[in-house]
Amino acid sequence: MRLLVTGASGLLGLNLALEASQHHTVFGVVRENPIKLDAFEVLQTDLLAPKAVEDMLEHIQPDAIIHCAALAHVDACEDDPTEARRINAELPGFLAAKTAEEAIPFVQVSTDGVFDGQRGDYTEADEPNPLSIYARTKLEGEGYVSEFHPGAIIARANMFGWSPSGQRSLAEFFYNNLSANNPVKGFTDVYFCPLLVNDLAQILLAMLDKKLTGLYHTVSSDCISKYDFGVAIARRFGLDESLITAISVDDAGLSAARSPKLTLSSEKLARDLGQPIPTIEEGMERFHSLHKENYPQKLQEMRGVPSKS
Numbered sequence: 001m002r003l004l005v006t007g008a009s010g011l012l013g014l015n016l017a018l019e020a021s022q023h024h025t026v027f028g029v030v031r032e033n034p035i036k037l038d039a040f041e042v043l044q045t046d047l048l049a050p051k052a053v054e055d056m057l058e059h060i061q062p063d064a065i066i067h068c069a070a071l072a073h074v075d076a077c078e079d080d081p082t083e084a085r086r087i088n089a090e091l092p093g094f095l096a097a098k099t100a101e102e103a104i105p106f107v108q109v110s111t112d113g114v115f116d117g118q119r120g121d122y123t124e125a126d127e128p129n130p131l132s133i134y135a136r137t138k139l140e141g142e143g144y145v146s147e148f149h150p151g152a153i154i155a156r157a158n159m160f161g162w163s164p165s166g167q168r169s170l171a172e173f174f175y176n177n178l179s180a181n182n183p184v185k186g187f188t189d190v191y192f193c194p195l196l197v198n199d200l201a202q203i204l205l206a207m208l209d210k211k212l213t214g215l216y217h218t219v220s221s222d223c224i225s226k227y228d229f230g231v232a233i234a235r236r237f238g239l240d241e242s243l244i245t246a247i248s249v250d251d252a253g254l255s256a257a258r259s260p261k262l263t264l265s266s267e268k269l270a271r272d273l274g275q276p277i278p279t280i281e282e283g284m285e286r287f288h289s290l291h292k293e294n295y296p297q298k299l300q301e302m303r304g305v306p307s308k309s
Contacts, residue, residue: 001024001025001063001064001208002024002025002027002060002061002062002063002064003020003024003025003026003027003062003063003064003065003066004026004027004029004056004060004062004064004065004066005017005020005026005027005028005029005065005066005068006029006047006065006066006067006068006069006095007029007030007031007067007068007069007070008028008029008030008035008040008042008068009028009030009033009034009035009164009303010033010068010069010072010163010164010168011159011161011163011164011168011169011197012068012109012157012159012197012200012201013028013030013068013069014028014035014163014164014299014302015161015162015163015197015198015201015299016066016068016197016200016201016204016205017039017040018039018040019198019201019202019205020040020201020205021039021040024205025040026039026040026041027040027041027042027043027060027062028040028041028042028043029042029043029044029045029047029056029069030042030043030044030045031044031045031046031047031069033164033303034303035164035302035303036302036303037302043056043059043060047069047091047095048086048087048091053094053095053098054098057098057099057102057104062104063104063105064104064105064106064107064208065095065099065104065105065106065107066107066109066204066208067092067095067106067107067108067109068109069087069091070087070088070109070138071083071084071087071088071134071137072134073134074113074132074134074256074258075254075256077132077133077134077137077256078132078133078134078256081133081137084133084134084137085137085140087137088134088137088138088140088141089137089138089140089141089144090141090144091141092108092141092142092144092145093141093144093145093147093148096108096144096145096147096148096149096152097148097149099149099152100148100149100150100151100152105151105152105153105208105211106145106149106151106152106153107152107153107154107155107204107207107208108141108142108145108152108153108154108155109155109157109204110138110139110141110142110154110155110156110157111134111135111138111156111157111158112156112157112158112192112193112217112219112259112262112264113130113131113132113134113135113138113259113262114128114129114130114135114138114139114142114156115128115129115130115259115262115264116129116130116131116259117131117190117191117258117259117260117261117262118259118260118261119261120191120261120262120263121263121264121265122217122262122263122264122265123217123264123265123267123268124214124215124216124217124268131256131257131258131259132256132257132258133256134256135259142154142215146214146215150213151213152213153204153207153208153212153213153214153216154214154215154216155204155207155216155218156215156216156217156218156219156264157195157200157218157219158192158193158194158195158219158262158264159194159195159196159197159200160172160194160195160196160197160229160283160287161196161197161198161287161290162197162287162290162291162295162296162299163299164299164300164302164303165300165303166296166299166300169197170194170226170229170230171194171229171233171287174186174229174230174233174234174244175233175237175239177243178230178233178234178237178239178240178241178243178244179237179239181240181243182243183243183244183245184230184243184244184245185244185245185246185247185252186225186226186227186228186229186230186231186244186245186246186247187225187226187227187247187248187249187252188225188226188227188228188246188247188248189225189248189249189250189260190225190226190249190258190259190260190261190262191223191224191225191226191260191261191262191263192219192223192224192226192229192262192263193219193220193221193222193223193224193262193263193264193266193280194219194220194224194229194280194283195218195219195220195277195278195283196278196282196283196284196286196287198286198290199278199282199283199286200218203218203269203273203277204218206273206275207269207273210272210273210274212272212273216268216269216272217264217265217266217268217269218266218269219264219266219277220266220277220278220279220280220283221266221270221276221277221278221279222279222280223262223263223264223280224280227244227246229280230244231244232280232281232284233284236284236285236287236288237288237291
């Protein structure tokens, strides 16, 4: 399969492209952060530029596309809602329309944040109610994709893992700070169901292989508070969990509203894939194993970031 991955220098995009390159011919599209590696071909282009998408499709002739690129910094979206809408809503819609014309399978990676988190235990049948600009634009993107490419996959995700910048996931935030003996705060009243990004990558590839279509919650099979997630990181890596102060999200002074109970059901995904979805503990074990294999340093070196001893 000739697989095109957008956002290939990001947390999901790079890990996905590396996982996929073991069995497929992968083309990774980046906008501003070039990466250097031999595992797959990297194309640097601005997909918002005129004719960029058409030229890319003509050049690559992909058999499938997984669209990971997004403006994912929640507070940055609050600062520039116009740019957030262009990247998170209009671009996925345009990509979906163009791939539908060519009958190319398309995966849109969305977010669990489309829910307000007041109730929790959300299924794909539940009505979204996004609180932030980021979540609203991602939900709008979902609507465009389903309208223009009815056979597309829309994968609402939450993930953790090692990133090329070393700063893109909550797991890295806790690991980096606790390793440096820096005190941190963890929300006791914000719950989520994060998948290890490498597991998420394999699941997205399996969804394509199974020719699934429609909306799926691609999250772990269990959920945890962000405070307890930090404690789990500390314990798995032998770090000082007493450095983590338990606080409420209401006391954090964040500019964008956060959803407190983003507990989503992955039962539909497990049923249609015919396989169990990994737990957070299973993901944490692999996260730790990857660290022992110097995987974080390898990712950083791909972007020319000096590895830390």
